[in-house]
Amino acid sequence: MLTERQLLILQVIIDDFIQSAQPVGSRTISKKDNVSYSSATIRNEMADLEELGFLEKTHSSSGRVPSEKGYRFYVDHLMSPFNLSGQEKTFVKQAFNHQMVEFEQVVQQSARVLSELTNYTSIILGPEVYETKLKQLQIIPLSQISAVAILVTDTGHVEHRSFTIPVEIKPADLEKMVNILNERLNGVPIIYLHHKLNTEIAELLKKHTSEFEKAYQYLRAALFDEQPAKLYVGGKTNILMQPEFRDIDKVRTLYSMIEEETEIAHLLRHNSTDIKVSIGTENEVNAMKDLSIITGSYSIGDTQLGTIALLGPTRMEYSKVISLLSLLSDRMTETFHSWYQKGSTGE
Template sequence: MLTDRQLLILQVIIDDFIHSAQPVGSRAISKMQKVTFSSATIRNEMADLEEMGFIEKTHSSSGRVPSEKGYRFYVDHLLSPLKLSNQEMNIIHEAFKDRMLEYERVVQKSAGILSDLTNYTSIILGPEIFETKLKQLQIVPLNDQSAVAILVTNTGHVEHRAFNVPAEIDASDLGKMVNILNEKLSGVPLVQLHEKLYLEVSELLRKHTRDYENAFEYLRAALLDEQPAKLYVGGKTNILMQPEFKDLDKVRSLYGMIEKENEIAHLLRSDQSGLNVKIGHENQFDAMQNCTLITATYRLGEDQMGTIALLGPTRMEYNRVISLMNVLSQEMTETFQSWYQSE
């Protein structure tokens, strides 16, 4: 159990190191306004904190830096919520003022805001495909040989898929197909489209289209395309500008990991709902062991959930970052819920 004096010294060391990125010595601590102890007393307490594993010495410097254990204790027990500035709040509110934005644009804006306000790398994972439903389908002919299928989901996501149209299918058949699909597939989860297409739609197509075989193959290709993870990244290179990442091998390793979108998506899906903080070796990837990953969830309707993540150095401004993520996830949730209520 840490004494009140040790708690204060630990907090001062971490707060100072977060802002300066420089080891903190006893003399510097003794000059801080809220510290009333002598340098000798501070040195003794720092020695005890180091022995307990909360701080550590770097090279030959007399100063100390927080350890992963120190950061963990700081986040769990010493962190005070930071009130965001009016400017920060205005930036966030302005971004969500336009309620007509589609899902894709809202998420892209959110990723950009988070990376801009923190100078870290933001990653936002879209809702699970298992929870996403088809709302509307349109097929727009471009010419005699090609068309675009436009899929709109209940989350506001719009996807365009260009396809070659078999010569045997004419415009009247396309119109019939769209009407049948919207009647039978609206509200169906994307992962169930395959089953519904075969069980319910195929027989109707057989009755109402002249070239059933070609029409069905066309639809199968348009609707059953593999659904990639929906990952949106902001400030991809921001984290590489931090003092901790001057080592080129570290930079290459970390940047390579950020590029592996499916692995990142799997990592974000594994977190529980709410806000989670993983520091250093708590992260499963070797490339992230000098990093902190903070995740927060946002909701789309009652059952659908996405994830906001921020990747930065362990020397992260935790109180401000956590406040930003809480406000942003709340704004995203409120925006998407307003869509559902207006439907």
């Protein structure tokens, strides 16, 4: 549809704007090394590109700015692949050289790396617990009337809840029950836990006294209330350095959204292993209309654990961010893999 020349010009304009954050004029473009047309020619092409919806003007006589459509086209067809600098590669490497033994550590390091190398805000969605399998259930009494229930998954994730023990239940009974549960539930995907608990196990427990019934209810409440997936945010202040965030009100709406968690979690979660780019209003949330989100994922084996994302202005260094995100996503997956599958853990 577009001519070679138009493609070139569009690309150069967007590249320049991503760098400068300033509307770019025809003369600026004509001076670039890889462009050999006069400013007048560029002007004509720009007018056409604007008519086609790829560019916009901020006011009637000023340089052009990429439109959302322009960015979309850029990301899909124009963007030149980004080569991470040696420095950047080393930075990532070092972060993962750290002796890391814990899930949270890895996630936090990754979030940090992402935000430091990009100057955008990184958000990592913790694992959807429901996709992992139960390893062990523990009830540890704290006093006569309270106990803490601990649930460990095969990925080493630990969930815990304190609860009060109803007086009619004897500690010994509780223990017996936990034993039964452990026996029957080991290895069951958390996602089926609830179901299995309600059918098989409920049957089994009914054979025992009514006290079991009561205790079981407590346990269920303590363990299976919905646990929202955890959000790890890095470099929240980075975005304040972007010129598009000079406006306090914008900052506030964005931060409120991040603080509130559920909406953004919903926005980020995605199930493909590809990297996905959502530009501006493509996010379908008003607060995001000037922002882009790039999401990737990390996994253990075939189980996809969570989402890793970068949040920045629509004027984003897409190419760099995409390279970096896919690098980090791989590194995370590798690390987790080495822990739970092979055995050659970094020690």
